Amino acid sequence: MISPITLDALRTLDAIERRHSFAAAAEELCRVPSAISYTINKLEEDLGVALFDRSRRKAELTAIGRLVLEQGRQILKATEELTAQARRAADGWEVELRICVDSILNCDPVYDLIEAFHRIQPKTEIRLSEEVLGGSWDALNDGRCDLVIGADGASPVQGFALHSLGEVIFEFAVTVGHPLTELPMPLPASVIHDYPTVIVADSSRHLPVRSSGLLDGRSRIIVPTIEHKIAAQCRGLGVGYLPRHRITRELAEGRLALLTLVTPRPPEQIYVAWQRNNAGKGLKWFIEQLKKMRFDADGGGLTQAQKP
Template sequence: MSSPLTLDALRILDAIDRRKSFAAAAEELYRVPSAVSYTINKLEDDLGIKLFDRSKRKAELTAVGRLVLDQGRQILTASEELTVLARQAAGGWEAELRICVDSALGFDAVYDLIGQFQALQPRTEIRLMEEVLTGTWDALNSQRCDLVIGAAGEPPGQGFSTLPLGEVAFEFAVSIDHPLTQIPQPLSMDSIRQYPTVVVADSSRYLPTRSSGLLDGRSRIVVDSLQRKIDLQARGLGVGYLPLNLIQRELQDGTLQIIKLVDTRPAQQFCAAWHNSNRGKALAWFIERLQHMTFDSRLGLIADRPGD
């Protein structure tokens, strides 16, 4: 059984409410008043309810009529959105783009890119997620995201394209008043073994996980994000390696101090990655912008300088 609440009837109902008269609504919709009245009368007959209180001078909705219109406006909005999305998809623009960022890279540059993209294509919904270690490749491999910014290591299989972004430098950092700051550097592993290390848990769901900054034989504090790790180490509750680009503020305000170790941790290569089969315009836009960016060990992901 088809509903009498057609999109056309809802548009007429909306126009009458906004213009406060059948005649004004007819003028807005380029129809004769009798056609508008006929549509509303038939709708009321088909529904078996009164939508308008005709005892008033101006067209006023009944309580039931207000309910129908309020819900109907949501249907009208959804219909308009669907029309836009259909045309958008036909033009090659995705309805949604899911971006996964490794927590070691930071988000400032990604926020800037999203702002630029919204000015160009506001109808594409951006979904932003954060992953740690193998979690970035896992999100892409399991189709939970369309673009990874900050994947480390090799792809887990075939069918991926990658774009090198640069190296993230890691420094061993402790709170400014930590006992390790009073010992001559560089420190051996034995010197730091008695202090808890803060470890970020790998967020991978399906691919084999790995841990970053794990030192054998030591107690650990396991957290789910690099920001939690920074917070704990700044409070003196643990020690460990941190991305240099993410601790610039703490180094400047004196809450963290870099400690040199005999065995240093090498910089980590990071890249952007996506599925070869994805041909969406939104993805292509972000890839093109990333091609003109590089990773600075202190500033994070930045746009290339002219002439570089």
């Protein structure tokens, strides 16, 4: 029996769900809307089931449609992995290299590496993503990326190859003029409890989520990235620790002030990590370059490591 569920139909279904409309899916897939409608109608007809509930103003997936989509995405992922493996086997260079940058870093040093890489291998597509806390390890463990730059803390699972980039230094920061700035230093933890703590949500999908730098205040404001955390603290919405290298401009412009606590937060080791069995030439090139570098805790860049 030949299944009516084709890869093209699954890609169409996936695009509709992600873009929230047939028209937007058509734009993404470079097709006319009528072609998108025909593909879905034909699939429903061949399966003998309704994938979308059209009784409402906006078509929504039925329970069966959701099932086909979720299982179909696994098929699409497996197909993409098989295609990539076949092409990698041909010449060793990846068609696509997926690099995850932890939210604790900014991407400027990574852009420099990508620019240098494309001078020698312009045909490899680089796909950047951002994760938070354990989300970097989760992305590597789940196969969503080939290389992680800036993963902090110890890996929650075994089997990754690691290279330490150095330490990130954290500073307790508040908006200029905050009531805490009027108190004598160093501050005890008890006085911080009167103010909301801004924390970054862990982006892990499968590995256990973890928290970083929690101050156990009475209320919390949860944001998706370090960038959002900086913005929230600049506006005085809350307090908390921030990476020193990410707030140099905010300090220079007088938008943030640093405070000293009785118990400061220790520096955090950050790593480059990758799957040991990945033999791609592009991945190897990035690893070789990163092994020559150290993280600058003050400026946030990657500098040449000092030879012993």
